[in-house]
Amino acid sequence: MAKMTIQDKLALLSDAAKYDASCASSGTTKRGSRDGKGLGSTTGSGICHAYAPDGRCISLLKILMTNYCVYDCAYCINRVSSNVPRARFTVEEVVWLTIEFYRRNYIEGLFLSSGIVKSSDYTMEEMVRIAEKLRADGFRGYIHLKTIPEASPELIERAGLSADRLSINVELPTDASVRAYAPEKDPAGIRDAMGKVRLTKEDYAEKSFTGRRRGKFAPAGQSTQMIVGADAADDADILGTANKLYGAYGLKRVYYSAFSPIPDASAVLPLVDPPLMREHRLYQADWLLRFYDFGLDEIITRDNGGMLDLDVDPKLAWALANRDRFPVDVNRAAKEDLLRVPGFGTKIVQRILSSRRNGALALEDIRRMGGRIKQASSFVVARGHTPGQMLDGANLRARFVKPQQMELF
Template sequence: MARMTIQDKLALLSDAAKYDASCASSGTSKRDSRDGKGLGSTTGSGICHAYAPDGRCISLLKILMTNYCIYDCAYCVNRVSSNVPRARFTVDEVVWLTTEFYRRNYIEGLFLSSGILKSSDYTMEQMVLIAETLRAQGFRGYIHLKTIPDASAELIERAGLAADRLSINIELPTDASVKAYAPEKDPVQIRGAMGKVRLTGEDYAETSYKGRKRGKFAPAGQSTQMIVGADDANDATVLGNASKLYGAYGLKRVYYSAFSPIPDASAVLPLVDPPLMREHRLYQADWLLRYYDFGLDEIVTRNGDGMLDLDVDPKMAWALANRDRFPVDVNRAEKAMLLRVPGFGTKIVDRILAARRNGAVGLEDIRRMGGRVKAARPFIVTKDHRPGHLLDADGLRARFVKPKQMELF
């Protein structure tokens, strides 16, 4: 068999990394480059691989260190029993690729994950060495390391000191599903590792009696990923687990990855179309729970089955089900109620609150502020608009259901 070139490895291991969704690089602080000796930056623009919440385009080299793996997780294309081509990068190869891609302005950071090679500690040490070598060579760009839950505490600490963000996959929505589809992984151990990351970060953030901090540990925090659709967990279970993870471990993001039948798929998994719209609705609901003060029981009440409405977004579904709470007078309502109006985001609400101090707000004012007036009109009163019978119309819901072929665009 011919020896693989670095280009061959890159093609194989970048493609293998596409199943990992948790690669946003928001929340990091810029590393000081005033001495003029640094390489890379966490800001700027480049090839779009991910989006930050502020809309900034983030370019990342997203690869696996290796797709060899000693585990046999049923939902993973790289499981030990999978008949797929295998490859492995050396530490020097990943360092070289990252540096060269940055020099050519292709990327501004690295997202590095890996299959488990030999042992968890061996694999984690190789990944940490990559990050540490890049930093030693002056690379100040963004680094996200996928952390292996049963790696030693020392390696996890080293990872957090070299990387901007760490992520540990919770894998599936319930412990029972993890045990059924990934019996070599322990949900309790996974959560324990997430707890170690949080506690270590808090330890480094504490100031000494001289007012100094020990250093920066994973300044962009930690994230996780759940696969959705491989088991029978409903949306209430998925979002309920996410809410617990946010609270217990201070996560920056929970990523929802729609399960898709993979090459050489295990027979224990369902043959289903990727639930892409379900994934999209979960992200929308996650946002409402974290930033709009919605309760879980308000969002997932469709037919009592614990599932989100796929035809309309979660905020619209709530508004349609709670028409007695509307219309809302945009010139009088409190912020909490304005945030529940379909078509109003947090920035739009802040603009409305600021604008109405100087006079009554109308529909065109809201349009100029960036509000989605078509979605909001049936639910609001402005200085020049009242919804009349529109709010009670039987066909109101149908106005907001998009054709199937357009629903993701």
């Protein structure tokens, strides 16, 4: 068998990394250097891989260190029983690839994950060495490490001192599902590791008696990922778990990854893809929880089977079910009421609050600010506009649903 080139490894291990959705670089700033030397910055241009929540287009080299793995998680293409080609980067190869891609302005940083080889500590040590060597070589770009829950606290601490973001996947929405499909993983152990990351980050943020902080530990925080559709969990289960994780561990993001049947799939998993629209609605609902002051019970209840409406976004679904809260007067309403209007994002609401000091706003004024008037007009009063009977119409929902709603797969 011919020896694999670094290009062969890159093709195989970048493709294997596509199943991990936990990939964004918001919340970090450029790492400075006293002598003004160093490589690149996190705000350069490059190939677009994803969009950060703040709207920036980001580019990351997203790879696995190896797709060998001693675990046998049913949903993972790289599980030990899977019949797939295997490859493994050395520490030096990942460092070289990252810096060479960075010099050419192809990427803004590195997202590094890995299968488990030999042991959790052995694998985590290799990943940490990559991050530490990159920093020692002057790399100031973004680094996201997928940490291993079973790794020692010392290794996790070293990881956070070199990486901008750490992530530990909870894998599935419920403990029962993790035990069923990933029996070698311990849900309580995963949460314990997430808690230790939070405590370590808080410890580094505290000032010493001299008034100085110990250093920067994972300045972009930690994130996690849940697979959607591989088990029987409904959207209420998924969002309920996410809500608890945000509160308990101060996560920056929970990522939702729609399950797709993988090559050489396990017989215990479904063979039908869940609609990608479900994943999209979960992200929208997650946004309402984090930035719009919606309560979980407002977004989803067991009354509708615990599932989000696929035809309309969660905020619009809430507005249609709570018409007594509308119309909202854009020239008088409080911020919290404006945030409930379909078609109004946080930036639009802030612009409305600032602009209406100078005079009453019409729908056209809000359109110029970027508001989605087609959705909002049925729920607001503005200068020269009232929704009239539109808000009470039996066909109001039909105005927002296309006759043949396009399903994304």
